[in-house]
Amino acid sequence: xxxxxxxxxxxxxxxxxxxxxxxxxxxxxxxxxxxxxxxxxxxxxxxxxxxxxxxxxxxxxxxxxxxxxxxxxxxxxxxxxxxxxxxxxxxxxxxxxxxxxxxxxxxxxxxxxxxxxxxxxxxxxxxxxxxxxxxxxxxxxxxxxxxxxxxxxxxxxxxxxxxxxxxxxxxxxxxxxxxxxxxxxxxxxxxxxxxxxxxxxxxxxxxxxxxxxxxxxxxxxxxxxxxxxxxxxxxxxxxxxxxxxxxxxxxxxxxxxxxxxxxxxxxxxxxxxxxxxxxxxxxxxxxxxxxxxxxxxxxxxxxxxxxxxxxxxxxxxxxxxxxxxxxxxxxxxxxxxxxxxxxxxxxxxxxxxxxxxxxxxxxxxxxxxxxxxxxxxxxxxxxxxxxxxxxxxxxxxxxxxxxxxxxxxxxxxxxxxxxxxxxxxxxxxxxxxxxxxxxxxxxxxxxxxxxxxxxxxxxxxxxxxxxxxxxxxxxxxxxxxxxxxxxxxxxxxxxx
Numbered sequence: 001x002x003x004x005x006x007x008x009x010x011x012x013x014x015x016x017x018x019x020x021x022x023x024x025x026x027x028x029x030x031x032x033x034x035x036x037x038x039x040x041x042x043x044x045x046x047x048x049x050x051x052x053x054x055x056x057x058x059x060x061x062x063x064x065x066x067x068x069x070x071x072x073x074x075x076x077x078x079x080x081x082x083x084x085x086x087x088x089x090x091x092x093x094x095x096x097x098x099x100x101x102x103x104x105x106x107x108x109x110x111x112x113x114x115x116x117x118x119x120x121x122x123x124x125x126x127x128x129x130x131x132x133x134x135x136x137x138x139x140x141x142x143x144x145x146x147x148x149x150x151x152x153x154x155x156x157x158x159x160x161x162x163x164x165x166x167x168x169x170x171x172x173x174x175x176x177x178x179x180x181x182x183x184x185x186x187x188x189x190x191x192x193x194x195x196x197x198x199x200x201x202x203x204x205x206x207x208x209x210x211x212x213x214x215x216x217x218x219x220x221x222x223x224x225x226x227x228x229x230x231x232x233x234x235x236x237x238x239x240x241x242x243x244x245x246x247x248x249x250x251x252x253x254x255x256x257x258x259x260x261x262x263x264x265x266x267x268x269x270x271x272x273x274x275x276x277x278x279x280x281x282x283x284x285x286x287x288x289x290x291x292x293x294x295x296x297x298x299x300x301x302x303x304x305x306x307x308x309x310x311x312x313x314x315x316x317x318x319x320x321x322x323x324x325x326x327x328x329x330x331x332x333x334x335x336x337x338x339x340x341x342x343x344x345x346x347x348x349x350x351x352x353x354x355x356x357x358x359x360x361x362x363x364x365x366x367x368x369x370x371x372x373x374x375x376x377x378x379x380x381x382x383x384x385x386x387x388x389x390x391x392x393x394x395x396x397x398x399x400x401x402x403x404x405x406x407x408x409x410x411x412x413x414x415x416x417x418x419x420x421x422x423x424x425x426x427x428x429x430x431x432x433x434x435x436x437x438x439x440x441x442x443x444x445x446x447x448x449x450x451x452x453x454x455x456x457x458x459x460x461x462x463x464x465x466x467x468x469x470x471x472x473x474x475x476x477x478x479x480x481x482x483x484x485x486x487x488x489x490x491x492x493x494x495x496x
Contacts, residue, residue, distance in 0.1 A: 005218075005219070005222050006190060006194075006218040006219070006221060006222045007215045007218040007219055007222070010190055010193075010218065011053060012050070012053050012057065013057070013060075013072075013074050013083065014057060014071060014072060014074065015028065015029055015054075015057055015061075015070060015071070016071070018050050018053065018054065018057075019050070019178055019182050019183075019186055019214055020049070020050075020176065020177075020178035020179060020182050020183075020214070021049070021050055021054070021175055021176065021178075024054065024173045024175065025054075027173070028054065028058055028061075028070075029061075029070035029071075030070075032058070032061045032062065032067070032068050032069065032070045033069075033070050035068070037062065037068075037151060038151075038170070038171045039143070039144075039145075039146050039150070039151060039152065040143050040146075040151070040152040040153075040154070040169055040170040040171070041055075041058075041151070041152070041153045041154065041170055041171050041172075041173065042128075042154045042155075042156070042159075042162070042166075042167060042170035042171065042172045042173070043055065043153065043154065043155045043156070043173050043175060044155075044156050044157070044158075044159035044162075044172065044173070044174050044175065045157070045174055045175030045176065046157060046175075046177060046212065046213065047157060047213055047215065047216070048210075048213030048214055048215030048216050049175040049176070049177065049178060049212070049213060049214065050175060050214065051126075051155040051156075051175055052092075052124070052126055052155055054173075054175075055122075055124045055153040055155060056082060056083070056090075056092075056124070057072065058122075058151075058153065059082050059090045059120075059122040059124070059151075059153075060072040060074070060078070060079045060082045060083070062119065062120040062122065062151065063078045063079075063082065063087075063089070063090070063118040063119050063120055063122075064076060064078060064079055065077070065078060065079075067119075068119070068120075078117075078118050087117070087118060088116060088117065089115040089116060089117055089118040089120070089121045089122070090118070090121075090122045090124070091110070091121075091122070091123050091124065092124040092126065093107070093123070093124065093125045093126070094125075094126055094127065095125050095126055095127040095128045095129070095130045095131050095156075096127050096130045098125075098131070099130055099131050099132050099135060100132060100135060101132065101134045101135045101138050103135065104131070104135040104138045104139050105138065107123070107139075107142075108138070108139070108142050111123065111142060111146060111147060111150055112147060114147070114148075114149065115149060119149065120149045120150070120151060121147075121149060121150045121151070122150075122151050122153060123150070123151070123152050123153070124153045124154075124155070125152070125153070125154050125155070126155045127155070127156060127157070128154040128155065128156050128162060128166075129156045129157075129158045129159070129161035129162050133163065136163050136165070136166055137165075139166070140165055140166070140169070143166065143169050143170075144169050152170075154166075154170065159172075159174070176212075177211075177212025177213075178212050178213070178214055179212075180204070180207040180208060180212075180306065181207075181306060183206075183207040183210055183212070183214060183217045184200075184203040184204060184206070184207040184306055186214065186217070187203055187206055187207065187217055187218070187221055188203055190218065190221060191203075191221065194225065195230055196221070196225055196230055196231075196232060197230060197231045197232065198232045199233075199234055199308065200306060200307065200308040200311075201234055201246070201307065201308060201311055202232055202233070202234050202237050203306070204306045204307070205234070205237050205238070205241060205243055206220050206221055206224070206237070206241075207306070208243075209241045209243065220240075220241065223240060224236070224237060224240055227240055234246075243284075244276060244280075244281055244284040245274075246288075246311075248267070248270065248271065248274070249284065249285060249288040250288075250314070250318060251263075251267055252264075252267055252285060252288075252355070253285075253288060253289065253292065253318055254318065254321075255267060255355075255359065256330060256355065256358045256359055256361075257318070257321040257322050257326075257362070258321070258359075258362075259359050259360065259361075259362040259363060260359060261355075261356040261359040261360070264352055264355045264356050264359065265352060268348060268351060268352050268355070272348070278341065278347045278348060278351045279341060279342060279347060281351075282334070282337075282338065282341055282351060283338075285334065286331065286334045286335060286338075289327060289330055289331045289334060290331060291305055291315060292315060292318055292319045292327055293319070293324070293327045293328060293331060295312070295315040295316055295319045296319035296320075296322075296323075296324055296327055297324055301315075322362075326361065326362070329361060330358050330361060333354070333357065333358055333361070334354070334358070337350075337354040340354070341354065
């Protein structure tokens with residue numbers, strides 16, 4: 001078969017072609033340029049981020065006819081032989097199939113001989129963590145003091161399984177996940193070379209499904225091209241990748257922001273009929289509301305979201321239906337509801353309950369608004385509520401010929417003073433004398449009755465908050481204490 005998949009066809013051949021590993025590329029180039037090449041390197045990281053590719057490029061940089069050079073030509077005999085995997089001095093071994101100590105012994109004997117054709121002998125061991133412990137121990141001495149012009153390059157996806165004795169003898173480079181924007185840009189470049197047509201949203205779907213792996217992204221693009229041909233639509237990509245349709249996400253967000261819980265149940269059935277897992281859909285819904293919050297908050301969301309202008313306009317319209325606080329509250333509730341959905345035996349009910357709860361969020365009133373409504377004065381048409389602690393207003397009927405009572409100049413006692421007087425009995429007569437005579441029930445209007453009731457409630461609350469009462473209550477906890485009436489104590493002193 002003459003066809004070559006995108007992952008092999010567009011594999012980087014120089015350090016400059018590598019994507020997303022700038023720090024590692026710069027370190028290796030400077031090491032070759034200054035002659036500071038170590039005897040052993042250990043490349044770790046997830047799949048498809050360039051570990052084996054970097055090892056091959058380093059082998060070409062060390063053996064190029066114009067080198068050692070940080071920029072191998074790629075056209076000389078040694079570069080082409082390494083690229084085609086036919087140079088005997090560059091040995092690439094699979095660690096999964098060479099795990100035993102006998103394999104390492106053969107490798108040690110092979111390393112003792114100098115390079116036959118090229119300048120340096122390079123040993124590349126992929127998935128090195130699968131080598132046995134005894135084989136690692138047999139390699140320690142050779143790895144620490146290898147023969148001249150011999151370089152070991154190890155690659156692994158599980159660095160924690162490599163013995164510390166091996167790690168300490170190598171220069172360790174940790175390859176990071178490739179950012180989604182760089183993957184999308186690289187896929188767009190490959191699609192242009194292959195005459196493939198994709199939307200920016202389609203590129204974003206492929207980059208998101210690759211999960212930071214360049215090789216996975218190229219494989220998915222190859223699969224989409226085989227399914228769709230030269231024109232790859234977003235609908236076909238959703239079908240291939242099994243991703244959530246964006247229109248369905250917008251239907252859910254519109255129902256939540258509009259406060260329409262009746263639409264949640266039919267939309268949930270639509271999700272189930274489409275074959276989506278509710279937990280996966282919940283995760284995608286969280287990302288959708290995050291995008292809405294970004295669009296609502298940032299002045300230039302295109303710098304963070306890889307969206308076309310038409311898609312960005314749709315997000316702006318949807319985000320404009322709610323404020324930043326509302327979107328943040330919904331996003332927080334979705335995250336808090338994830339454990340219940342994850343461990344529920346009935347995920348559909350848990351999902352519907354959570355979404356219906358979100359639909360009622362627009363009806364919530366903030367606490368400060370409630371307090372402001374309680375402190376606001378009553379309407380002009382209704383009677384004014386007297387503040388707590390105020391003296392009740394006394395009014396005489398219009399038909400009564402009795403003269404109006406003269407207001408007393410003695411100030412009304414505060415709630416705390418009245419409470420202390422009521423408890424101790426001291427000054428009770430004075431308090432009674434200072435208070436105006438109670439008006440007949442017929443002379444009190446509704447407003448006065450309310451004010452009197454509020455005054456009594458305020459006096460009672462003040463009495464309960466008195467420090468002496470609180471102190472007595474603390475002493476009474478857990479034991480029975482007899483409290484002597486202060487009036488009886490005073491009467492006893494008088495008799496004496």
